[in-house]
Structure formats: structure tokens, C-alpha cells
Amino acid sequence: MIIVGTFQPSIEIERALSEIEELGILPEEMMVLYMDEFPPKSNKKKDSADLHVSSFEIGIAFATGLAVIGASVGFKLVVGPIFSGILAAIIGFFSGYCLYYLFHRKKKNRMHPSMPEIIVLIQSSKEDAPTIKEILWRHKAQSIGMRKRM
Known part of the structure; x- marks a missing residue:
């Protein structure tokens, strides 16, 4: 049987694994997988700077x-082409910057706080499976699944 348990990071995982080892399950028959955050934190600053x-x-x-449009129209206005061109450039910069920033910013890609972050895989005999499942539940596993070996 292969037993899969998911946990939030805590000391409970170590306690559960030590109890399972006391049952006679070898460390080679257990695997602990840590779920990585995607995308990695190092790329988040780069994406923000690129934006x-x-x-x-x-x-x-x-x-x-x-x-250019403001200066062209400014020849017919009282304020003149220079002032109207500068004013149009300022308005154009802020409108372009804000529009692009608002439409292209990404929502924060955070994992939901209730999602498990550590997965424990245990290979055991059919007789030890209920005991291992009970140990995992006692040590606050988020979910537990069992599957027969193929």
C-alpha cells in the first residue's frame, strides 16, 4: 500500500514520521515532498520592475x-503651441502610464492558506496501513489517501 498524507509545515510531520519509523517502516520507504511556490520569489521583483x-x-x-497633437492644435489656441504641447505631453504620459499599469498588473499568485504545502508518501504493507493512517490523522494531516501498489 502507498499512503499519501498532506500537511501544513509544522513539527507534527517529524513526530508522525518518528512514530511511523517506530512501527518498523524504514526511512527508505518514506518520501517527503515540499511544494514550491510558483513563480519563485526571486522572479517577482523582476516582473514588478519589468512592469x-x-x-x-x-x-x-x-x-x-x-x-505633437497638442502643439499642432496650439497654433490655433490662445496659449500657444509650446505651452499646449507641454501640457498635452504631461497628460499623455500620465494617462499612458496609468492605463498600461492598470491593465497589465498581475494579481498576486499566492497559494491559498488552507492548501497543503508538504506531501508525505509512505510505502507499507497492507496490515500496517490502518495504523499509519491513524498516526497521520492524529498528527493533523490535512488529507490522507491510500492506493494499492501496482
């Missing part, structure tokens, strides 16, 4: 376009 750089580039593009 701000891209937002800045889009803001500059909007500012350039609106500055």
Missing part, C-alpha cells in the same frame, strides 16, 4: 503623440 519599465515606455509614447 514599471514597460509602463514608462508606453507613457513616453503617449506623451510624444499627444505633444
Whole structure:
């Protein structure tokens, strides 16, 4: 039988594994898998920096376009082409930056707090399976599954 138990990180895992070892299950017949966070934390800062750089580039593009339009329209306005071009560039930059940032920011990819983060796989005989299952429940396993070996 292969028994699968899932846990939140705690000292209970160590206690459960030591009790299972006392039953006579060898450490080679047990496997502990840690669920990694995806994407890794090191990439989160890079993604955030890339978002701000891209937002800045889009803001500059909007500012350039609106500055040309503002300066062209400014020849017919009282304020003149220079002032209207600068004002249009400022408005264009902030509108382009904000629009790109709001539409392209990602929701935080956090694991749900109730999701198990550690998986314990135990290979045992059919006679030891109920005892191991009871030990895992006693040590606060989130879920337990059993499967026959193939």
C-alpha cells in the first residue's frame, strides 16, 4: 500500500514520521515532498520592475503623440503651441502610464492558506496501513489517501 498524507509545515510531520519509523517502516520507504511556490520569489521583483519599465515606455509614447497633437492644435489656441504641447505631453504620459499599469498588473499568485504545502508518501504493507493512517490523522494531516501498489 502507498499512503499519501498532506500537511501544513509544522513539527507534527517529524513526530508522525518518528512514530511511523517506530512501527518498523524504514526511512527508505518514506518520501517527503515540499511544494514550491510558483513563480519563485526571486522572479517577482523582476516582473514588478519589468512592469514599471514597460509602463514608462508606453507613457513616453503617449506623451510624444499627444505633444505633437497638442502643439499642432496650439497654433490655433490662445496659449500657444509650446505651452499646449507641454501640457498635452504631461497628460499623455500620465494617462499612458496609468492605463498600461492598470491593465497589465498581475494579481498576486499566492497559494491559498488552507492548501497543503508538504506531501508525505509512505510505502507499507497492507496490515500496517490502518495504523499509519491513524498516526497521520492524529498528527493533523490535512488529507490522507491510500492506493494499492501496482
